[in-house]
Amino acid sequence: MTRIGRWIGSHLVLALGLLVLLYMYIPNFIVALMSFNDSSGARNLYAFQSFTLDNWLNPCAPQGMCESVRVSIVIGLAATIAATILGTLAAFALVRHRFEGRSTMNLMIFLPMATPEIVLGSSLLAMFVAAGLGGQLGFWTILAAHILFCLSFVVITVRSRLSGLDSNLEKAAMDLFANESQTFWRVTFPLVFPGILGAALLSFSLSFDDFIITNLNSGQTVTFPMFVWGAAQRGVPMQVNVIGTLMFIFALAIVVGGELFARRRAKVLAAR
Amino acid sequence: MSLADQSPRNLRLTGLTKRYPNGFVAVKSLDLEIPQGSFFALLGPSGCGKTTTLRMVAGLEDPTAGQIHIGDQDITHARPYRRPVNTVFQSYALFPHLTIAENVAFGPKRRGVKDVEQQVKDTLELTELTEQAAKKPAQLSGGQQQRVALARALINRPEVLLLDEPLGALDLKLRRAMQIELKQLQDEVGITFVHVTHDQEEAMTMADTVAVMNAGVIEQMGSPYDLYTNPATTFVANFLGRSNLIKGTVVGREGTGADAVVKVDVYGTVVSIPAAKVHTQSNEGWVGVRPEKVLIQPAGTPIDAPGEHFSGAVVVSSSYLGVSTEYVLRMPWGGELMCFEQNTGRRGGLLAVGSSVDVSWNPKFAFLLDSSQDAGAGLEAD
Amino acid sequence: MGALQRVLLKHPAYFLIAPAALWLLVFFLFPFVSLLSTSLSDPSGSPITGYEMTFRFQNYADVLADYWPYMVRSLVYASIATLFCLILGYVLAYAIAFKAGRYKTILLVLVVAPFFTSFLVRTLSWKLILGDDGWVVGTLQALHFLPPDGRLLATPVAVVAGLIYNFLPFMILPLYASLEKIDPRLHEASLDLYANPIRTFFKVTWPLSLPGVVGGVLLTFIPAAGDFINASLLGNPNTQMVGNKIQQLFTTAGDYPHAAALSVILMAIIVVMVLFYVRRAGTEDLV
Numbered sequence: 001m002t003r004i005g006r007w008i009g010s011h012l013v014l015a016l017g018l019l020v021l022l023y024m025y026i027p028n029f030i031v032a033l034m035s036f037n038d039s040s041g042a043r044n045l046y047a048f049q050s051f052t053l054d055n056w057l058n059p060c061a062p063q064g065m066c067e068s069v070r071v072s073i074v075i076g077l078a079a080t081i082a083a084t085i086l087g088t089l090a091a092f093a094l095v096r097h098r099f100e101g102r103s104t105m106n107l108m109i110f111l112p113m114a115t116p117e118i119v120l121g122s123s124l125l126a127m128f129v130a131a132g133l134g135g136q137l138g139f140w141t142i143l144a145a146h147i148l149f150c151l152s153f154v155v156i157t158v159r160s161r162l163s164g165l166d167s168n169l170e171k172a173a174m175d176l177f178a179n180e181s182q183t184f185w186r187v188t189f190p191l192v193f194p195g196i197l198g199a200a201l202l203s204f205s206l207s208f209d210d211f212i213i214t215n216l217n218s219g220q221t222v223t224f225p226m227f228v229w230g231a232a233q234r235g236v237p238m239q240v241n242v243i244g245t246l247m248f249i250f251a252l253a254i255v256v257g258g259e260l261f262a263r264r265r266a267k268v269l270a271a272r
Numbered sequence: 273m274s275l276a277d278q279s280p281r282n283l284r285l286t287g288l289t290k291r292y293p294n295g296f297v298a299v300k301s302l303d304l305e306i307p308q309g310s311f312f313a314l315l316g317p318s319g320c321g322k323t324t325t326l327r328m329v330a331g332l333e334d335p336t337a338g339q340i341h342i343g344d345q346d347i348t349h350a351r352p353y354r355r356p357v358n359t360v361f362q363s364y365a366l367f368p369h370l371t372i373a374e375n376v377a378f379g380p381k382r383r384g385v386k387d388v389e390q391q392v393k394d395t396l397e398l399t400e401l402t403e404q405a406a407k408k409p410a411q412l413s414g415g416q417q418q419r420v421a422l423a424r425a426l427i428n429r430p431e432v433l434l435l436d437e438p439l440g441a442l443d444l445k446l447r448r449a450m451q452i453e454l455k456q457l458q459d460e461v462g463i464t465f466v467h468v469t470h471d472q473e474e475a476m477t478m479a480d481t482v483a484v485m486n487a488g489v490i491e492q493m494g495s496p497y498d499l500y501t502n503p504a505t506t507f508v509a510n511f512l513g514r515s516n517l518i519k520g521t522v523v524g525r526e527g528t529g530a531d532a533v534v535k536v537d538v539y540g541t542v543v544s545i546p547a548a549k550v551h552t553q554s555n556e557g558w559v560g561v562r563p564e565k566v567l568i569q570p571a572g573t574p575i576d577a578p579g580e581h582f583s584g585a586v587v588v589s590s591s592y593l594g595v596s597t598e599y600v601l602r603m604p605w606g607g608e609l610m611c612f613e614q615n616t617g618r619r620g621g622l623l624a625v626g627s628s629v630d631v632s633w634n635p636k637f638a639f640l641l642d643s644s645q646d647a648g649a650g651l652e653a654d
Numbered sequence: 655m656g657a658l659q660r661v662l663l664k665h666p667a668y669f670l671i672a673p674a675a676l677w678l679l680v681f682f683l684f685p686f687v688s689l690l691s692t693s694l695s696d697p698s699g700s701p702i703t704g705y706e707m708t709f710r711f712q713n714y715a716d717v718l719a720d721y722w723p724y725m726v727r728s729l730v731y732a733s734i735a736t737l738f739c740l741i742l743g744y745v746l747a748y749a750i751a752f753k754a755g756r757y758k759t760i761l762l763v764l765v766v767a768p769f770f771t772s773f774l775v776r777t778l779s780w781k782l783i784l785g786d787d788g789w790v791v792g793t794l795q796a797l798h799f800l801p802p803d804g805r806l807l808a809t810p811v812a813v814v815a816g817l818i819y820n821f822l823p824f825m826i827l828p829l830y831a832s833l834e835k836i837d838p839r840l841h842e843a844s845l846d847l848y849a850n851p852i853r854t855f856f857k858v859t860w861p862l863s864l865p866g867v868v869g870g871v872l873l874t875f876i877p878a879a880g881d882f883i884n885a886s887l888l889g890n891p892n893t894q895m896v897g898n899k900i901q902q903l904f905t906t907a908g909d910y911p912h913a914a915a916l917s918v919i920l921m922a923i924i925v926v927m928v929l930f931y932v933r934r935a936g937t938e939d940l941v
Contacts (some may be wrong), residue, residue: 009851017749020742021764024822028768030779048782090674097667105671108678114872116880116924118897122917123685125904126692134701148681151674171332172365174352176379176424186378190369205770211883212897216904228774232887236778244775251770255763 028248035241055238062237068227069243075139075223076207079146084200086147087154088192094155095162112152120149121216128217137219145213150203157202161195205251280308281343283329283432283464288338290324298324300488301338306481308431311458311465313479315472317511317650321488322468323362326434329466330359342431353382358425359434363441364417366409372396372420373405379428395427398457415446422454426461435467439474451477472512476500484508486650504551506558506641510650515560516609517647520640522555534640539605541580549639556643563610565637568599571628582631585609587623597622601631693914701908713915721899721916725923728895731810731885732878735817736825739874740867742818743825747866748859751833765826777816777887784812784888808890816884821877825870832866833859868932876924896920 038052060066090109094102112120124145128137165188173183211225218226228240288302299321306312314322327333329340331352339348347355358379367375373392380388396402399419409417418438425433435454439447455478458465469475475482476496483493484507492504503509506517520536520543527533532547536559543559550557569575571583584604591598592615599611609631613619623629691707693714699705750761768776784790784806794800806812836859844854882897896916903913 011753013745014749014753017746017753020746020822021761023742024765024768024819026783027776027779027819028771030782031771031775034779034782086674086677089670093667093670097670099665099667099671105675108675108682112678112682114876114928116876116897116920118880118882118900119689119917119921120682120685122900122904122914123689124681126910126914127685127688129701129704129910130688130692132704134704144681147677151677155674166363166365168361168363168365169367171352172359172361172367173378175330175332175357175359176428177353177382178378179351179353182382187367209769209773211774212881212901216901225772225774228772228778232774232778240775240778244771248767248771252767255767259759259763 031241031244031248034238035245037238037241039235039238055242059239059242062231062239064222065224065227065231065237065239065243068222068224071139071221072208072224075143075146076204078143079150079207080200080203082143082147083150083154083203084196087151087199088158088196090151091155091158091162095159109152109155112149113156117149117210117212118216121145121213124148124213125216135219137217138221141217141219142214142221142223145217146207146210149210149213150206153202153206154199157199158192158195161198162192165191201251201254208247281431281464282306282308283466284339284341285325285329286339286341288325288328288340289336290321290328290333291336297488299328302488302490304483304490304493306432306464306466308464309462310480311455311478312467313475313482314466314468314485315470315475315482315511316485317470317652319487320485322485323436325485326359326436326466326468329432330357330434331355332359356431357434358428358430358432359436360421360425360438362436362438364409364421366417366420366424368409371406371408372401372412375409375420376424376427378424383428391427395423398426399423414441415450418442418450422457426457426463430463432464432466435465437469438467439469439471447474454478476512484511486511500562501637502549502639503560503641505649506560506645506647507650509560509639509641510648514563514610516563516566517558517560517641518603518607518609519643520557520559522557522640533635536640539603541582543580543638544635545638545640546636552640552642554643558641558643558645558647560639560641561633561637563598563612564596564614565633566609566611567632567634568601568611568613568623568629570623571630573630575630575632577632577634579632579635585629585631587625587627587629590622590625592622599623601629603631689914689917692910693918695911695914697909697911699910701910705910710911713911714919717912717915717919721896724894724896724899725920727893728879728897728920729923731814731817731895732875732881735814735821735878736871736875738814738818739822739825740871743822743829743870744863744867747826747829747833751830751836752838762830765823765830769823773820774883774887777820777883780812780816780819780888781807784815807888808893810889810893812888813885813893813895816888817878817881820881820884821874824873824877828869828873829863829866832863832869836862871931872928876928879924880920 033048035055036051036053037048038050038054055061090105093099094105094109124141125137128134128141133141169187169191170183173187174180178186209225210223211229214223215226215229222230224243228236231237231240283304283306285302285304288299288304289297290299291297302325314325316322324333328335331347331350331354335348339346341347342356347357367378370378373396376395377388377392380391385391392405393402396405399422401416401419401423404412404416404420409420412420418441421438438454439450442450451474454465454467467475467478479496481493482496482499483490484499485491486507492499492508499508500512503512503515506515509515509517518538520538522534523537523542524535525532525547526535526544527547533544534547534550535542535544536557538559545559567575567577568585575581582603585601587599588602588608589600594615596615597613599613601609601611603609611631692705694709694711695705695707695713696710697705697713746765750758750765754761782788786805786807791800791804791806794806795802795804800806806815840858840862841854844858845851849857879895880897882895882901885893885895885898900913900916900920903909903916907913
């Protein structure tokens with residue numbers, strides 16, 4: 001095999017992989033691009049007409065859109081807090097303790113992730129209606145549903161982080177005069193925290209982005225995905241792309257920022 | 273109570289037992305007294321119960337029965353953070369999210385000591401870690417991590433420092449260096465060190481007293497010299513260094529007091545064993561002699577030694593190790609004997625494989641062990 | 655206080671797990687029972703007045719007779735999408751696990767990042783990419799893969815393409831987790847024992863990555879089978895999946911019993927397929 005041939009061979013997989021990654025980003029580029037699109041007076045809303053900054057300067061122009069974003073954020077935060085707390089407690093129980101019904105609990109946690117959203121949404125709707133809440137679908141029913149599906153993801157994430165923790169560390173802490181409470185707050189919690197944080201971020205994005213389950217159980221309340229869906233029939237306003245791009249930048253900023261912060265801190269400590 | 277009245281703060285284990293729910297007994301009614309300020313080694317193969325014993329002293333395992341005292345203080349069921357005992361873990365267990373300085377300061381801070389900075393500085397100097405104070409454990413080498421684990425435990429000035437195979441993860445040279453350092457440290461600091469290891473060379477190098485553990489019990493305890501020259505069981509004879517064990521029958525006793533010897537018939541030749549080195553009551557036993565004490569010469573050449581001679585042995589293999597040569601001899605009765613000869617140069621060459629040799633040893637080096645014991649006990653099974 | 659403390663310390667697990675367990679009970683198990691009950695109810699009620707449970711198994715028969723094409727279509731689309739996700743996702747997961755060196759974390763973040771933009775908004779952007787005037791269609795027409803007046807939008811191809819795009823991260827993450835655990839020295843051992851890279855892949859890497867493959871396939875196929883967003887936005891009335899139908903029956907038609915029956919059937923088929931697949935693939939290590 002020629003030298004070049006071998007070089008290609010060993011780098012082929014990496015190149016192909018990067019191509020796949022690029023493919024995953026094409027829609028993001030389009031969304032960002034379309035956020036600068038002047039779509040007024042255009043027949044085809046899915047083609048680029050002309051460049052404008054209007055969408056970014058007047059992001060809340062479309063009626064009801066910013067309100068729907070607000071609703072999504074509020075539900076997202078509430079669901080995240082609840083699911084993270086419930087899920088973290090459950091993860092600790094599953095990893096640190098042996099108790100009857102542990103395997104049943106594991107199964108119950110896994111099942112919502114293995115159920116199609118349409119079935120989850122359907123069953124929640126069926127229950128709400130059967131319970132006589134058919135006329136009261138809205139914020140609280142959406143919130144309940146979101147906490148449900150976020151719960152499983154939180155448990156899985158925290159559980160894997162927790163089980164990777166060396167149990168000797170807690171024994172060492174107690175050997176060094178830390179009682180049970182001090183051991184938890186000074187050793188266990190700081191080490192599990194990145195997992196809990198990751199689970200919280202995951203929860204928020206799952207909640208913010210959810211459509212199928214939300215749609216079935218929302219009544220009159222409108223979340224951002226529901227607004228987009230409704231608008232898609234008539235023609236989405238370009239400000240939707242502004243929100244989409246903002247979300248992406250925000251999420252990237254958090255993750256990249258976190259990574260950079262951790263690296264800078266390590267450098268500072270090493271230099272001291 | 274004046275200082276003179278207080279009993280020394282020895283570590284005392286009485287009838288200490290650990291039985292697991294599945295029935296397995298890791299430690300069987302251990303009785304042990306470790307004098308304050310000594311360097312004590314608990315030596316044994318993996319699974320013998322030494323680590324379990326250590327963890328019970330640290331408070332990380334609950335004893336099923338028995339007591340643990342330091343001086344008059346009963347700490348048997350005290351929580352780990354209420355004992356004047358600290359542990360250096362085998363895997364070091366350094367807190368990955370804290371710096372070295374914070375790791376070392378952990379213990380004093382939990383005890384509410386104000387102004388720990390100076391203490392931390394001093395301890396880091398003692399263990400030569402001053403440069404590493406602001407780093408995280410992941411940035412340190414294995415040897416440095418080991419010293420952090422040590423510093424973190426020592427800063428608390430425990431009455432007893434427990435070391436659970438602390439040198440296992442280090443390479444040979446580093447391990448040798450750390451063995452010397454630890455011994456010097458213990459001399460300086462004067463704390464009781466209890467060192468758990470499966471490495472018999474390590475135990476013998478470092479410890480004042482060694483206890484050999486096997487299957488939950490202590491087989492023998494004493495100074496490294498006593499254990500090596502006068503093993504009480506085949507396990508100890510094989511685990512510490514190597515031994516030749518030959519079947520023999522007791523035929524009589526001679527002499528009195530310090531000169532008393534026991535006569536044993538070994539395949540037709542009668543050898544004598546010092547009475548102090550006889551560890552069996554029956555009239556059958558294993559005659560034990562260390563390979564480096566076995567003397568050989570080509571058949572016919574006289575051996576300058578007071579013991580009985582065995583003739584008709586044949587060299588079956590010889591391994592040249594630089595410092596010494598290890599021979600394996602087939603004896604007339606079919607069994608094999610090991611002979612380690614220091615290459616002083618006097619022989620002027622090796623004995624060839626296949627050559628006939630005469631074998632002897634100085635009787636004062638022989639010992640007699642109980643024949644019911646397994647002659648293979650304590651041999652490294654890997 | 656001492657006695658209470660002792661009780662809490664003895665069974666702390668139950669206190670920790672109770673809130674989550676309760677939530678799952680109320681908002682997952684009960685709803686499922688409700689769904690079953692509703693599926694056996696008399697359709698002549700309404701969401702406001704409720705439905706009477708009459709063990710009406712007829713609902714299932716109705717729904718199967720009328721909507722089995724949707725079911726089949728969903729399973730077919732989901733299967734094709736899962737297959738492509740497996741191929742594409744495996745390449746990327748393999749690249750990150752073995753060829754990325756110190757860029758592993760960054761690449762993983764990049765895999766997950768698009769996930770943080772609204773999924774609907776991103777799917778809508780495919781309407782532009784696959785649009786009749788777009789260059790994708792143009793190129794395909796030029797290369798004669800499409801007839802001169804052919805389109806991609808509102809075809810099954812677009813729907814499946816959308817499914818593939820949306821569920822790719824779900825395939826990649828479990829695959830990566832599994833591949834990452836493989837000791838790279840196994841590759842070396844295989845090469846040392848006369849296996850070329852391709853044989854090494856099939857005989858060593860692939861079998862060891864199976865738990866990840868199972869996880870990824872399940873996490874992709876199951877939501878894909880129940881999806882209706884891609885079919886709605888990128889398809890036409892003839893490409894509707896069972897999710898569309900269930901959604902319509904619930905919202906537009908207000909026919910809860912039939913909708914519930916269809917939902918239960920979808921769930922049942924998925925459970926059967928999952929069990930069959932998991933038993934065949936021989937691994938129980940799902941999460």
